[in-house]
Amino acid sequence: MLKKITSKQLLVGMYIQKLGSSWMEHSFWRKRFLLDDANDIQRVIESGITEVWIDTTKGRDLPRDSALATTPNDTEEVQIAEAALQAAPTAKVATEAVRIGTEQEIHAKEITRAAKICAQGKAAVISMFQDIRMGRTVSAKAAEELVDEISASVMRNPGALISLARLKTADDYTYMHSVAVCALMVALARQWEGIDEATTRELGMAGLLHDLGKALTPPEVLNKPGKLTDEEFMLVKQHPAKGHRLLLDSSNVGEIPLDVVLHHHEKMDGTGYPYRLRGDEISLYARMGAVCDVYDAITSNRPYKTGWDPGQSIRKMAEWCPSHFDDKVFKAFVKSLGIYPIGSLVQLASGRLAVVVEQTEQSLVVPKVKVFFSTSANGYILPEVIDLSRPRQKEKIVSCASAEAWGLKNIDQFLVL
Ligand SMILES: [Fe+2]
Ligand SMILES: [Fe+2]
Incomplete structure (x- = not known):
């Protein structure tokens, strides 16, 4: 069945029959296609296309509670949907719909806020790196506000910022890695009893x-x-010793950052660097830094x-x-990330x-998942x-499943809700 929807209602898996206005005005080269890439939705919206025709026999339909679509001939389907809604035990259905709607709204809002914080965080780390390269001292004061915002986001919803900060490109790795380790440290600290x-x-x-x-470190090496x-x-x-030196020279840096900067590459068995410390010689805070650092790196x-993927990484680190x-x-x-961290592949x-x-x-073992692959087919x-x-x-x-074993690449694309 052909159905007209707004471009904002598009979902991965829908079969696009026709874009609202002339195809020739747009950069899409395929006349009809299965929407299998979330980026294409963004491209449709950014092209200024407001209406789209989808074929529900060839692809995914709108979720049942979306009543804005119309068929090409008349509004028969909308009328049927409305009649069904009226016949249903409305109070229960409506309450459930409001609950799901509110949850999704809150999550979407947090993702938007987290994306903004990630961008600000990246910019702040870039500027600190530039200051150092130009021989200026670092002001940790400027980073304090950012740490507060990252902490607040993690407190509201640990998954949003942590999963976003993991998705980095090769170019922004070093900067986003710092933002990600900051968020992971906050989540871990919250989990640790007695840390104020x-x-x-x-x-x-x-x-x-x-x-x-x-x-x-010379950029060509980095x-x-x-x-x-x-x-x-x-x-x-x-880099641990150099970072420590830099922070000693700047004001307002506490004992904990100084310790973690210097010792986050030490290992419990004494094979780490720079001092090959072992066991109790490494502070609790530096041990926390080591775990968060390696998780984000791998x-x-x-x-x-x-x-x-996060699940595989946890198993390796164990x-x-x-x-x-x-x-x-x-x-x-592991407890702070959840048993199945966002981005994990599961069967x-x-x-x-x-x-x-x-x-x-409330749902550590029963998260929201997106199915996208059939192992039998x-x-x-x-x-x-x-x-x-x-x-x-x-x-x-x-x-848990292994993306490698199933030959799957870029499963992060399915993270977009
Ligand atoms: Fe490091
Ligand atoms: Fe690191």
Whole structure:
């Protein structure tokens, strides 16, 4: 059935039959196509196209509660939908719709706020790096407000900022990595019993500043798209000491950031750097820094390797306990991210693969997921969001899955709700 919808109602999986006005005015080269890329939705909207015709026999339909669509001939379908709504036990349906609508609205708002904070964070770290490269001293004061905003976002919804900060490009890796480690430190500190608000803020600051010494690493080494030579690696290994020195010279930097900056590459078995400290010689705060730092590094895409998904990364890091990480800190970290962190690939009881798109504190084991792949058909299917926490939901997670094993690339594209 052909259906006219607004371009803002477009969803991945819909089959576009016709854009509202003439095709020739737009840069889309295909006359009809299955919308399989969320970026195309943005392109349609940005092109100024307000109406779109979709074919619901070839692709996904609007969700049942969207009543704005019209068929080409008349408004029969809208009338049927309205009649059905009137016949339904309205109070219950309406309450549920309002609940889902409100939850989605709050989540969408937090994502928008988080995206803004990420952009501000990136700009602030870039400016700190520039100051250092030009020989100016760093003012941590300027970063305080940013740490407060990151903390507030993490408190409201840890998943929003953490999952956004993970999606970085090769170019902005170093800067976004600092923002991501700041958010992860705040989430971990909240999970740790006995850490007060002031210390949480200091830990966030430590995450933001932990790699500041890299501003003094030659950019060609820092951004080298490949394996470093021994000599280059020696240069990189100097960044904790260089960062520590820089912060000692600037005012207003607390003991915790100083400690984390200097010791976040130490390992529990004494094989880390710069001082090969072991066990209790490494402070709790530096151990926290080590876990957050490695998690963000291995989940991020780099020019020479695709990042692991969050679930796979957690499993890998568990293997590196207790030689690399403190067991207790790592367990608290996993708790702070949730059992299935946003972006994890999971297999459902039906055999479908899905990516975790949203998680709330009430639903650690039953997050919202987006199914997109059938293991029995070994192929992509129309993406669909399933809230596993809904009552009478039969679908459930049976295991984590490996994107590599199924030959899947760029599963992050399904993160867009
Ligand atoms: Fe580092
Ligand atoms: Fe780092």
